[in-house]
Amino acid sequence: TYFDELQDVYLLQTRDAKNPVIYTIFTTTSSVFKGSAVCMYSMADVRRTFLGPFAHKEGPSHKWVAYQGRVPYPRPGTCPSRIFGGFESTRAFPDEVVSFVKSHPLMLHPVRPAAQRPLLLQTDVGYRFTQIVVDRVEADDGHYDVMFIATDVGTVLKVVSVPRQTWQDLEEVLLEEIQVFKEPEPILSMEISSKLQYLYIGSSGGLTQLALHRCGVYGEACAECCLARDPYCAWDGASCTRYFPSSRRRSRRQDVRNGDPLTQCSDQYYSLAGDAESMEEQLVYGVENSSLLLECLPKSQQAHVSWLLGKLSGQSAKNEVTLDDRVAKTAHGLLFRGTLRGDTGSYLCRASEHGFAQTLRRFRLEVIDAAQLEELLQKEDEAMSRARIAQATEGAGPSPPPPPPSLPGAAPQGQLWYRDFMQLINHPTLGGVDDFCEQVWHRERRHHRGRQGKGRHHGGFGHAKWKHLQDGKKGRSRRTHEPERSPRSV
Incomplete structure (x- = not known):
């Protein structure tokens, strides 16, 4: 498979105006194998190839060999100018030059990428690259080229080229993948303003416009800012902020090349065990045989995420979670395809990178028996049905029944939420829930009838006061709807 379709070209200007760095995007033309590649070229290599021999098919096997014949003047590939023959346009070239170009469209030697390989290669990811712009950024340990690559699904990839051993051996670090547009649509144009x-x-x-740097998304710790390896950002002692080369502040810490937080943030103590114990544990409920996702997203795109599990109550998560077809680790967290009662326990999400480890999330998973939950829901339906029958018998009309009683800590307006189900399931007097509901509903009906009786039998000053309030209420209603009156006739 060849990446033989050129999508975009960007010229990164350098101090030598005649030798810019060329960044290109190539894609495959195959409808089966979809892929994109980013390559970097030197203008000197391009110039050297076009000044070399032309390719020519010769012999019975029609192999491509160097053309040894006469090359017409002006040489094909030369820009028209008054210096070379006095031509102002290629339209004025002699017919001999045009015929030679038609019969010799290729050069013998190819132009190879500067690193002898693509800088970035993506295959089978569901999108293709469409546009590219590059910004050369000055960091604490050198200059880095930050690439902004657009896709046909409305996203932008922010990638930096970092040298491994030498500046010729480059490593691509994905800093961010940003969803620019809400709807996935191809990005057709992109311009950058370094100023x-x-x-x-x-x-x-x-x-739309997008800031070149968003240092705040990398976290609130020195190690997280250092692990991001973003040349735009550095740790200033309090937060991850924009890096300025001219800044005189010596406390700014940045390591784009290695991303080593143990060296840059050596005065800060990081411990996996202490970090886990100090983090708040989030209680999560799951129903047996249903799907569940424990969400955990690392700040760094290069971090390795692992999950630890502790089965006993109060036990810290020590054993690594066994992954199989039912329990899978995804980019968004730990996915259960059908939870079991045995999945109950404490789960720890840990990220490690460059010898540094930290705790991201801490969960306490409780798996509920599906039969027990079904029984509870059935009891609630029966209680609602009895309430409707009672209202119909007493002539209350088709008004909806009052909401069921809420447990302490439940959501407002009497809504019975998921956590309330859990408390009812574990309640020692589960059988008396219906009786309790009936008592509350009867108490509310008696209170409602009592208020109606007082309004009918009380007279005198109280009755007059109530009548006065009603009149005032009607007056306000008339003023509210006064603009809706039809205009008077003249």
């Missing part, structure tokens, strides 16, 4: 520090992105549906 304003903004990226301008256009599609068929609109135009």
Whole structure:
């Protein structure tokens, strides 16, 4: 498979105006194998190839060999100018030059990427690259090229090229993947302003701008800022903020090349055990045989996420979770395809990178018996049916029944939420829930009848006062609807 379709070209200007760095996007033309590649070229290599020999098919096998014949003047590939023959346009070239170009469209030597390989290669990811712009950023340990790559689903990838051993051996670090447009639509154009520090992105549906740096998304710790390896950002002693090369603050910490937090943040103590114990445990309920996701997203795109499990109550998570067809680790967290009672326990989400480990999330999973939950829901339906029958018998009309009683700590307006189900399931007097509901509903009906009786039998000053309030209420109603009156006739 070849990446033989050129999508976009970006020229990154350098101090030598005649030798910019060329960034290109290639895609496959195959409808089966979809992929995209980003390559970097040197203008000197391109110039050297076009000044070399032309390719020519010769012999019975029609192999491509170097053309040894005469090359017409001006040489094909030379820009028209007054210096080379006095031509102002290629339209003025002699017919001999045009015929030679038609019969020799290829050069013998290819132009190879600067790193002898693509900088970035993506296959079978559900999207293709469409546009690219590059910004050369000055960091504490050198200059880095940050690539902003647009896709046909409305996302932008922020990638930095980092040298491994030498500046010729580059490693691509994905810093961010940003969803620019709500609807997935191809990004058709993209421009960058290094002066304003903004990226301008256009599609068929609109135009938007995006800041080149968003240092706050990397976290609130020195290690997280260092692990991000973003040349735009550095730790200033209190937060991850924009890095300025001219800043005189010596406390700014940045390590784009290695991303080593143990060296840059050595004065801060990080411990996995202490970090886990101090983190608040989130209680999560799951129903037996249903799907469940324990969400955990690391700040760094390069972090390795692992899950630890402790089965006993109060036991810290120590054993690594066994992954299989039912329990899978995804990019968004730990996915259960059908929970079991044995999945109950404490779960710890841990991220590790460059020898540094930290706790991201801590969960306490409680799996509920499906039969027990079904029984509870059935009891609630029966109670609601009895309430409707009682209201119909007493002539209360088709008004909806009062809401069921809520447990302490339940949501407002008497709504019975999921946590209330859990408390009812574990309640020692589960059988008396219906009786308790009936008592509350009868108490509310007696209170409602009592208020109606007082309104009918009380007279005198209280009755007059009530009548006065009703008149005032009607007056306000008339003023509210006064604009709806028809205009008077003249």
